[in-house]
Amino acid sequence: MSLEQNYADYSVLNYLQLPVVVFSANEHKEVFQNNSFQLVAQHYLNASNNPTNRGLVQLIISKLLEIDTDKLEVEINDASYRHIFRFTANVVGEHVIVEVEDITELKRNQFLFNRTNSLLEDYSKQMFELAHTDQLTNVPNRRALFAKFSQLQSNHKDFSCTVSLIDLDHFKRFNDSFGHDFGDQVLVTFAKHVKDSIDDTCYFARLGGEEFCLIQINNKDTVCFANTEKLLQTTKTIKLMTPDNSNIGMSFSAGVAVYGKDGISLDELLNNADKALYFAKENGRSRVVKFEGA
Template identity: 90%
Template sequence: MPLEQNSTDYSVLNYLQLPVIVFSANAHSEVFKNESFQLVEQYYLHASNNPTNKHLAQIINSKLSENDTDKFEVEINNGSYRHFFRFTAYVVGEHVIVEGEDITELKRNQFLFNRTNTLLEDYSKQMFELAHTDQLTNVPNRRALFTKFSQLQSKHKEFSCTVSLIDLDYFKRFNDSFGHDFGDQVLVTFAKHVKDSIDDTCYFARLGGEEFCLIQINSKDTVCFANTEKLLQTTKTIKLMTPDNSNIVMSFSAGVAVYGKDGISLDELLNNADKALYFAKENGRSRVVKFEGA
């Protein structure tokens, strides 16, 4: 609280534990500083080799003049420890009374709180990414696919897309003949190839096993179908060396469903794309087939 008095004798301020200094309101010259203020200077400043810490009264006076404010903070570094004081100025008659409060612990707690929040945010982000990323291929997983689809629907007023359900051909044969490590290599290679082949209008995810999904957003159906066909042709150019030093060629079968025509929910689109995929596999594999409703 500001000290209301008419006398210029401020010795009563020595009874306060808070550091207090008084300046003249006009000349901004130092009038009085209580014993607590002098202790702050002695304890924190005299042991310091940092010249910016010296003349605390001048620093406070400067902040009063430059910032034209009644509240400000001063950092004091005594060479081994940082201290923070918050000063509040009150105009009392022809003088300005400035009282200080040690907020070092408050600052430290704020830092720890902010640091903890940052760590928690980072941890939460990492957990979210882990929960939405396929750990083998490093592409989004089924959970991420459904989340993304909902976001796309709400974001675009005139949303349209095609959903291609992709299944690698003869994948079980790779696993049985060359082992699961080689099967994992096939999945990783294919996922990387697709990621390198698509642009920002596409969203690619692994549904599980050898099954993937490619969503192509706001493009004509014919263009999306042609893109999936092109992806199939480029996939066929990939050659992998097997553990017995032979080369194998990759391919896939795909079923394509169109948003609106073949469904508006992702479950509907995947279900109809799966029907087209089944037809593709039953008719020789290594082909892209559009869903044709009844």
Template identity: 40%
Template sequence: MRLTRLFTLASAVLALLVCGMLGRLLWGEWEHYRAAGTGHHTLQLMQRAMVAAEKLSYERGPVNAVLGDHLPADPARHARLLRARADTDLALAQLRQDLAADAGPATALAPLYDALGAARLTVDQLAALPPAERTPERLDAAIERMFQLVPLALNAVTSYTRASEQVYPRIARILMKARLTVELREFAGRLGSALTVPLAAPRPLTEADHQRLQFLRGRIEQLRQLIKIPSSDIDSEPRVLAAVARMDEVYFAAGQRLVAEVEQASRAGRAYGMDTGQFAQRYVPCMAPILALRDVLLQEAQTQALQDYEAARHELVLALLVGAAILLALTLLLAIVRRRVVVPLLRATRAVVRLGNGDFSMPPSGARRDDEIGDMLRALATLRANSMDRQRLEQERVRLIEELRLRADTDYLTGILNRRAFTAAGNLRLRGARDQGESLAVILFDVDHFKSVNDSYGHDAGDQVLIRIAEVVRDSLRDGEIVARYGGEEFVVMPTYCGLEAAHALAERLREAISREPLTLSDGHILRVTASFGVAVAHGPHAALDDLFHAADLALYRAKRNGRNRVEQQA
């Protein structure tokens, strides 16, 4: 196939691919924009469900007050119950209306309405009985029916909650915490309702009552800690921090204290000093900060969702503009390439192929042309000459790099590793020790009274001492054991993976080898030098090389302080 035809075919394929890619990109941006709009509505729907659940929980307070009322009944308590029921009905009506507007399954609320009607009927029938006939069993049954309403309200929008989290993964953690606040409010209400029967009877709390209160407190504290665990940037917002602090101050201080007072009165055999209605009037307001925290979280979620919606709209517009620009640029580029590159390139194909195959035996012909192809051929000729030179220079560079690497890792005086190379090797071995669950030891030692050697015999003698000690230690070590000059007259040894006892034995062997090895100076003097050793071992996932060196250095200091020419290990 000729190059012109190949270029035409390639241009068509490229245009199709670019159009397909742009179409896929634009479709994805459109879907994201559409999903962002619907997802913002689902957030509002979820908020409606949480409000309905909160109203159902709030209704239990007046219910408890009415069930614990005496005859004649208090009209104010009955009026509060009617207002609470009206608020609940309004919240459920709004939720049902939103579900219908969203073409959602409004029938999902049917089980809730049935259960709510049955629970209210049970409460009304029980409240109409004389107090003596309101047995604990009947009271528990009525309260339990009220407990079952909140999960039904939340389950009605569970699918919407998941949809919101999928559309807005960035705020999924915020939604989770908002759901946790609803659960916290529910269990806080259950904690107060657990005292309805004892307060209404009145009778002391049974052991089962105390156990139930302890269970509810544990669940409440668990939800509290889950809410306070930092999981996103929202947790550092001043509004959220203030709402959490207010919840701790009001409910977890005053509200929990009120429940504890009832428990203490029961254990002491004292009168409670309040009935269910009075308890509800004091306890229910303490739960308001929990709902305030929920509202703050939902407001932040709505704000971020709106920001995501606006960002999706801007990205859609930007994608449209970029797509149009890409298509225009592609058309112009193909026209320019065909006119100024493809046609002249046909004449230079053979030279390019020859040079592309690495055949530098013949220089490209036609280098005298006064156009772009001529410039390319002249460049290829220059490239041919430079490639041969570059090959020679590359070989020399590799040799010099290897030589520099060796010098960078070696101590110039003793020929052993220097501190930098030892640190790199030590960190590598420490990672291996952590991976294999082994212990890693470090032996740090320096020459005793080295300054006096320099002062008495000169620095050349001191250098000979260091060189000879390095030779003695290196000859005494086995394969895999590392020795390096750590600085001045200080040396460091890292054995293979071993414990403290084996490292101590190795240090003792090195100490003896140094002390018994005489050194003859160039002027004939014979010196016997000793060294002090510090041994340290580290193991476990948190082991660090700096900490290991520090422990060995402390042990070395003890060795010098205790008389030198000895081995001390980490405490």
């Protein structure tokens, strides 16, 4: 049987209207013994006396001269026509079947899927950031603090920490005397000061209003307490320019609770730190107080 005869026998796939060419492996051992698609395609070219396919096949051959593969994608285009074809050679019993598929739509959809997917991932990350960041001060919010605590607790076998609940002194007075914009400026300035003062063993978040939380991880209680004290001293050196051009200082009161001794859950630790904070406020503000138990 000649290749020409084989060509005459090719079947047409209805959905693609492109040929599947079946070659007899027995008749053409020299072609198929190394299962080379390049050779198969060469014979396809020889057999292809259909002028509508010739240009296409010639292009494939020119591409195949560079590579030897059983699968090849070929793009054909000019001003009025652009299609991408996938050629696949399969050995089935004694035959090699060369399949041709038009994958133009598939490639377009793959691109759209990938780009849309990456877009969704980006938006998803942005949404996560928005949901976990305080928009005014740009520090983590309450939700982020609880998530971080839970993560630290479950990921570190010997986890320990201190929780400092920090409340800016006389914040209401700032707002009432100089307006909410100035109040916002106080919060932003304080948050930036803390961020610049701590290292990566600390996690700082705004709980809401003028209330913040500083978690210090795996350090001695006394060191953590001293760090919060030091933070208070440096905060007191900050001078803010009020809308009426006078300088004003700031300070905070803090209550400190120790993981294990004063609680295991963050709710419990914050609750006990809040009791110490209340004590600090009642005793003149601008001080750091340890929770001492009931």
